[in-house]
Amino acid sequence: MVSLVSFFFLIAPVVCTCYYHVTFNPIEIEPFSFTENTTFGYGELLMSMTTILQHCLTGISLGGAYALIAIGYTLVYGILRLINFAHGDIFMMAGYFMIFALASFPWPVAIIITLVVTTVMGIGIEKFAYKPLRNAPRMSIMISAIGVSYLLQNLSTYIFTAIPRGYPELPYLKRIFRIGELSASFVTILTPILTIILVIILMILVNKTKTGMAMRAVSKDFETAKLMGINIDRIVSVTFAIGSLLAGVGSILYFTDRMSVTPFSGTLPGLKCFVAAVFGGIGNIPGAVVGGFFIGIVETLLIALGYSTFSDAFTFLLLIIMLLIKPTGLFGEKNVEKV
């Protein structure tokens, strides 16, 4: 039944395509595109203070979006011990949902629709692809996650074609502010603030409510939590719902700055955010946030210095180094392996 519902939500965009043809916006240059700074050349560190601050601001904004996605990874991994490879693609689908929702509704309604559809899709994917494999070996669940990611990518290539689709601009988010010599669009400032607020709400949810307590119990010990009468399926669904909701918020913030969505634009951010989650200590929410901000800032600075081809590679290098030095991450608890 639920998989039927989720299937409906996967098909819903097709219907939208038929009804609302979104005109393709030509890609405009962002107010603070990185290309302007390539004149600094390789490794030249003669940037003025303003430029550095400007890049930090962009980095913090990118990091905020990364942090929101990383939370989804960290929550799911904490509870199911599963790298949800499809999370990056949920994030990408949220981008498409927003495009289609905004074509026919005013922006507040469109945002709500996007978030609701994304959340339902996240829960649907869990019911459809992960729940039947709850007792299977971990490798099977991981392959299933990769399969879902493959399915979502191919499905969106089929439905929306591989041509980048322009992301609609919300005039409120794009308004430009000037603070001294720095200038930033509203979304750049909003992203980190919204991230922090959402994380605080999430922390309250996890630490103070009954559901949160159940989530912590399940992540500590799956079997025992079951024996204590916790409804595992419900907790897993809640986890996926929270993760997908945050990915939806992250997607709106991320794509407003990036201007266009393609079926593959979720893969790399997804993997990077997983790295962010590992960096901060997987299963740890503040850790994921710190990791997200760190990766966002370093990536932006690397691009500013002219090493843009290596900015993706850096993330994975960071992962490998981190796993070798401190496999539990910055704030992770020490996990004793059970025989």
Next chain:
Amino acid sequence: MNSKRNTLLTTISFVLAIVFLYWLSANRLQHGMLVSVLQKGVIFALVAVSMNLLNGFTGLFSLGQAGFMSIGAYTTAILIIPVKSLDGVYYMNGVHPFIRAMKMLIADSPAFIQSVFPFIALLLGGLLAAGIAAIVGVAVLRLKSDYLAIATLGLSEIVRAIFSSPNFDQITNGSYGLNKIPNFPEMAWGLIPSLLTPFIVVGVCIAFILLLINSSYGRAFKAIREDEIAAEAMGINLFKHKSMSFVVSSFFSAIAGGLLAMYMRSIEAKTFSIPLTYDILLIVVIGGIGSVSGSIISAFLVTAAKEWWLRFFDQPLFFGDWQVPLFRTGFRMVIFSILLMVVVLVYRKGLMGSNEFSWDRLLGRFKRTGKSEGGRA
């Protein structure tokens, strides 16, 4: 008696396959699609078997295959691009003087060396990948299941970033990629036509992997897959065997990558991105994790279905005036991903499970169906 019959059957099918390939080589123009599907299938069979060695037999979930393939492909391509096409290939940034000098040296070498040079190039690509795997393995193989998967996936992305970076323009031609790569070479002074070369190379490689799996090393791999702690307690050196499996797997992935470069004639770093690894994983999963013959069969099936049989999904289809809905570009891949999900969720064992192909089983299946039909009548 059975074993005698099986040997006979194997020999007959082997001879038939070779005769068929010679026939195909003579009539390659009429059967262009079949030739390209078979060649691509056999190359993917080698990658799938090498991935299966790691994932299915040693229990190390690695997703770095595309990275090692790209190392093999780039090494082979750089080595075998003929010296007269160099300026055409590196038209943007010029070629590194060292590469040009090396190519001049090869062009002046005796004919025999030139005729075996493509194979030396394949081997060098494999050795380079194996060396990198050995070094990286020291770090990466300490990680457990899903961490290992994401670290190897990251590794292949790092390799891709290096190949496409402008800093190595004069060697890898950056984001322009390499083209004008010669096709498969002939073997044994033209006795074996170039069409058969990939089959022979892959056959030798898979035979080696099979020997490895059936040796005491292979049994150690399986022990590690079943239970690492028990295997260690039995005196198996975990790191040694894991890194051996990783190195061997990377070596053969790189050889397959080199063959793929010869098959495609032009490569770029984008060819070896994450979806390629997923494609190979799909082949391994459909064939059955832990079955070499399953991987080979499914490599041919998946390649043929993808490139040939299911092409019609991507074209609009008409019955009279009525156009069948859903049929347009990209639908084929959707069908494929749904197929993968069905295999993962329902037929978790894939085609062969962890069994190997055997004549007894095949004939037994025929007999059983025959019997049941007889019973019904």
